[in-house]
Amino acid sequence: MNDRFSIEQRLPSDYFASTLRADARQGLSAQPKTLPPKWFYDEPGSKLFEQITELPEYYPTRAEQEILAQRAPEIAATTRAGSLVELGSGSSRKTRLLLDALTAQGTLQRYTPLDVSASALLEAGEALCRDYPALRVTAAVTDFEHDLALHDEPGPRLLAFLGSTIGNLDPAQRTDFYALLRRALSADDVLLLGADLVKDPAVLVAAYDDSQGVTEAFDKNVLQVLNRELDADFDPDAFEHRAVWNADAERIEMHLVSRSEQRVKIPAVDLSVTFAAGESLRTEISTKFRRETLTAELAAAGFTVRRWWTDRAARFALLLAVPSR
Known part of the structure; x- marks a missing residue:
């Protein structure tokens, strides 16, 4: 290794x-x-989901990738993150847009993916170390819904929760999860959250x-x-x-x-x-979320939304939020 x-x-x-x-x-x-x-998400299920992301009907992956491709440099310049922490990282494919931008910004020292799948972390971690010669990858096999312990990652930390996985939680679960996030992040850390939007x-x-x-x-x-x-x-x-x-x-x-x-x-x-x-x-x-209700939900949990971006068709949102003072 x-x-x-x-x-x-x-x-x-x-x-x-x-x-x-x-x-x-x-x-x-x-x-x-x-x-x-x-x-x-066992092995067959994960492969099927990868197929789903390529289907013409399944827009969320493409829409989020469109936003990241356009906004990653702005995210890097705004956060100047020393560490990128990603929840449910899986294969880390979309993450490369952030890694590229943060590397170009010159601030990134470490990538910390958290996922329940050791095999996905192993495969992605080895590939990223190969492709980013100055990057240190410290992965953790964990269930981030219950364990979000962050350790000695260089700050400021950018915590990414992409793919609108937040939508898989019901309102009570989201409240608990936000509380876990709020405890894990310090004042200079930033949350990058992907959220699918209400539509037809x-x-x-x-x-x-x-x-x-x-x-x-x-x-x-x-x-x-x-x-x-x-x-x-x-x-x-x-x-x-x-x-x-x-x-x-x-x-x-x-x-x-x-x-x-x-x-x-x-x-x-x-x-x-x-x-x-x-x-x-x-x-x-x-x-599926609306800007006003998700912003209010995050505010109630102790986060202030600083940036809100959508793809051209306004199907999907990516937002930056910081712990409220």
């Missing part, structure tokens, strides 16, 4: 197994039934229910995860993928809807789950 690259394992060895069991037991016993979207529901639904069926395969993959990891006997063909716009909550919801009455056994958590015909399992929420 490159001597400028280190990876810290912050999760206990049984973290994934115990957390999946707890989420399955709680979510599949509830009414309505739910699962957190984090369980989409037809455009939104199409982005989560594409014509090629890739999103359907991605959605149903979570059942394969439960089958493999918890010895469940879900039949993915017995469920229909459905994406709906919840106008009251201003969010897209992905559901797996049972085609008939059925019973599913999940031996690893000693659970037998009955689905009525037409009953749904909600697998994801993706909240």
Whole structure:
């Protein structure tokens, strides 16, 4: 391993197994039934999501990349960050636009990606050390929803949370997450947040229910995860993928809807789950934001929005926020 690259394992060895069991037991016993979207992203699921980002209907990745391509130099000049910390970094592909701009600015010393996937961090970290000869990469395998401990990163720190992953959290979860962020950041640090915006529901639904069926395969993959990891006997063909716009909550919801009455056994958590015909399992929420409400939400959590940018079509926003004095 490159001597400028280190990876810290912050999760206990049984973290994934115990957390999946707890989420399955709680979510599949509830009414309505739910699962957190984090369980989409095993290796097959991550590959399917990469395919989704290339689909014509799925605009968020392209829209965010457009903003970053245009604004990264301004972000670098405004923040003069000594460290870039990224939450849920995955492959770090979009991050290179920020790394390039911060390197050109001459301030960047360290990149700290936080992700639950050790393999993604390892692959990305080694590639970045190879491509950025002066960069030190200190990765951490962690669940950033619960652990946001930052250590000796050179300041000021730019903490990036891209991809509108913030939309996967419900209002109570967002409040808790902002509080975690507020405690982690010092006065001279800056938050860079990506947020998908409210728009025509037809455009939104199409982005989560594409014509090629890739999103359907991605959605149903979570059942394969439960089958493999918890010895469940879900039949993915017995469920229909459905994406709906919840106008009251201003969010897209992905559901797996049972085609008939059925019973599913999940031996690893000693659970037998009955689905009525037409009953749904909600697998994801993706909240869409408005400038005024997101700015107010951040203000209530102790952040002041300093910059707000959108792509040309105003589909997606990227914002800089600082801890309020």
